[in-house]
Amino acid sequence: MKSLQDAISCVSGYDPDALPVAKANEVIRSFVKPVSGVEKLPVRAALGRVLAKDIVSPIDVPSHDNSAMDGYAVRGTDLNANAPVTLAEIGAALAGREFRGAVGPGQCVRVMTGAVMPRGTDTVVIQEIAKVEGTRVVLPAGQETGQNRRLAGEDLKKGKAALAAGRLLRPADLGLVASLGIGEVSVRRKLKVAFFSTGDELVSVGKKLKAGEVYDSNRYTLWGMLSRLGCEVVDLGVVRDDPKKLEAAFRKAAAVADAVVTSGGVSVGEADFTKQMMAKVGEVAFWKIAMRPGRPMAFGRIRGRGRSAYLFGLPGNPVAVMVTFYHFVRGALLYMMGRSDTALPLLRAKSETAMRKKPGRTEYQRGILELKNGEWTVRLTGAQGSGILRSMSEANCFVVLGHEQGSVNAGDYVDVMVMDGLV
Ligand code: AMP
Ligand code: MG
Numbered sequence: 001m002k003s004l005q006d007a008i009s010c011v012s013g014y015d016p017d018a019l020p021v022a023k024a025n026e027v028i029r030s031f032v033k034p035v036s037g038v039e040k041l042p043v044r045a046a047l048g049r050v051l052a053k054d055i056v057s058p059i060d061v062p063s064h065d066n067s068a069m070d071g072y073a074v075r076g077t078d079l080n081a082n083a084p085v086t087l088a089e090i091g092a093a094l095a096g097r098e099f100r101g102a103v104g105p106g107q108c109v110r111v112m113t114g115a116v117m118p119r120g121t122d123t124v125v126i127q128e129i130a131k132v133e134g135t136r137v138v139l140p141a142g143q144e145t146g147q148n149r150r151l152a153g154e155d156l157k158k159g160k161a162a163l164a165a166g167r168l169l170r171p172a173d174l175g176l177v178a179s180l181g182i183g184e185v186s187v188r189r190k191l192k193v194a195f196f197s198t199g200d201e202l203v204s205v206g207k208k209l210k211a212g213e214v215y216d217s218n219r220y221t222l223w224g225m226l227s228r229l230g231c232e233v234v235d236l237g238v239v240r241d242d243p244k245k246l247e248a249a250f251r252k253a254a255a256v257a258d259a260v261v262t263s264g265g266v267s268v269g270e271a272d273f274t275k276q277m278m279a280k281v282g283e284v285a286f287w288k289i290a291m292r293p294g295r296p297m298a299f300g301r302i303r304g305r306g307r308s309a310y311l312f313g314l315p316g317n318p319v320a321v322m323v324t325f326y327h328f329v330r331g332a333l334l335y336m337m338g339r340s341d342t343a344l345p346l347l348r349a350k351s352e353t354a355m356r357k358k359p360g361r362t363e364y365q366r367g368i369l370e371l372k373n374g375e376w377t378v379r380l381t382g383a384q385g386s387g388i389l390r391s392m393s394e395a396n397c398f399v400v401l402g403h404e405q406g407s408v409n410a411g412d413y414v415d416v417m418v419m420d421g422l423v
Contacts, residue, residue: 004283004300007031017288020403021327021362024289028299028328032310034338035258037189043177046169048230049187050338054161060153061179065117067093069148072130072137073111073121075103076145086138093118108137117149124148156180166340188338194257194309195222196236196249198265199316204238217389218263218321225325226261228423229333241265243277250281250311251304258336260309261329264316266296274298274313284311290361290403293386294320297328310336317386323364326398326422344422346400346415352379355408357401366395369416378416395419 007030008014011023038052067073073093078085087108093099095114103109103120111117111124123145131138156162162180163173169187177185202216203209216238226233234257239249246265253260265274271286278284284300298313312329314321331342349369357363367378381394400415401408408414 002031004031004285008285016285019287019289021289021291022403024287024297024299024328025331027285028332029335031299031301032259032332032336034336035189035191038186039189040184040186042184043174043182046185046187047171047174049169049190051163051165051167051169051173052186052188052338054165055163055177055180055182055185057156057158057160057162057180058182059156059180060158061156062150062152062154065122065152066095066150067111067113067115067117067124067148068150069124069126070112071110071124071126071148072108072139073099073103073115073118074108074123074125074139075105075121076123078105078108079123079125079139079143079145080141082141084138084140086133086136089132089135089137091118108139122146122149164340166338168339168341190230190232191259191333191337192234192257193226193231193259193261193333194234194236194253195219195226195261195263196253197238197263197316198241198246199238200241202238202264217318218316221318221322221389221392222261222263222325225322225330225423226333229330230337231333241270241273243273246274247277247281250278250302254282254302254304254309254311255307257309259312259333260302261312261314261325263314263321266298266313266315268296271296271298278302282308282311284313289324291323291327292361292363293317293384294324294327294364297324299328315386318389319366319386319392322392323386323398327364330422344417346417347376348413349376349378349397349416351399351408351412351414352377352410353408354410355380355399355401355414357405357407359404359406362403363399363401365399365401366391367397367399367416368395369397369418378414 007027011026090107091099092110093115094112098116099109099118103118109118125139125143197216197219201213203213239245282302284298287297288295296315300311301308302311314324334342366381369378381391397416397418
């Protein structure tokens, strides 16, 4: 197993006290490993899970050439590019009920959408342009051989991978699997993630607040984000700022989970006693990340009762905990779940707001993306302090101001990351 130090030494220009977002993610990605457990599930139960093995198509889909339209199946060689032709209608084929005979020269068969192409035919002329005269059908000039016909295997080819391992199974995939006649799929086991909050000032919902106390909201946002990612979550509650209690909590978390996410206790004032304790529990790096919000963060691997888990020690501020989760933990956990695709697209939008920004750090401002006069525009949600959770609640996107970016004028185009789809 690679040590954290090995992972760090692979990253050029590593500076724990001013670590760019991308470098932190490089360290994280080279250190964490996907879980190996696999389980077989009925197709519907696999919705939202990660495919563990390629799904190879056992059949061609569609299994036969069939008609794409309601009309008349004909032999392309009977058609005339410059003049109408008259053919004899010798029967009909419906979806699920094929025409058993063969179609000879000068003949045609009435077909419905999805009907297997009758033997001898290769072309469908739509009913709207056909003229029926008793048992004869007149078809206009200008038809092309092969038109309005779906070919066997054009959707999925027998023996080819229909879905690749590592993909998140979405509704279309369930349908695709079913279209192959497959009833069970192999998915990665769920990732087990333990989480807890740290802080002497924290009070659980339902109790009265005294001066200086705050309700523990991070355990709710963390629970929400982890649940939506599809993790099996283990809530370890609130742990006081006491090295002994923290050590016990970390050891317990490491014993039961694949990953541990905590909030608080990594800021400059608190990191010292956390660091000493962490050195006993595992290998953990303490970072100051060149970003806003969410500067301090701890990352590594901790041990407990003979087992180990990856640790993400997030800052305590309610916005910082969410921002660092989305931009570091999310991708790492998805990778651990076996996902092959974890990157999120950045879209460009016109900023209504001027934003002051210093190059040398990445900022994640909370924005509201809206279509105005046919153009996607973005404005900020107001006060952007890292304790103002309302800014996350009101936002529907992050305005991502990259590491090198300077200030933004109103009317400039900026990168935005839509919240829907983050989890
Ligand atoms: P810390 O990172 O522990 O220094 O905390 C930074 C700030 O976030 C402090 O104002 C804390 O009161 C606040 N905070 C820490 N943990 C939580 C939590 N679980 N819920 C709400 N606020 C918190
Ligand atoms: Mg604290």
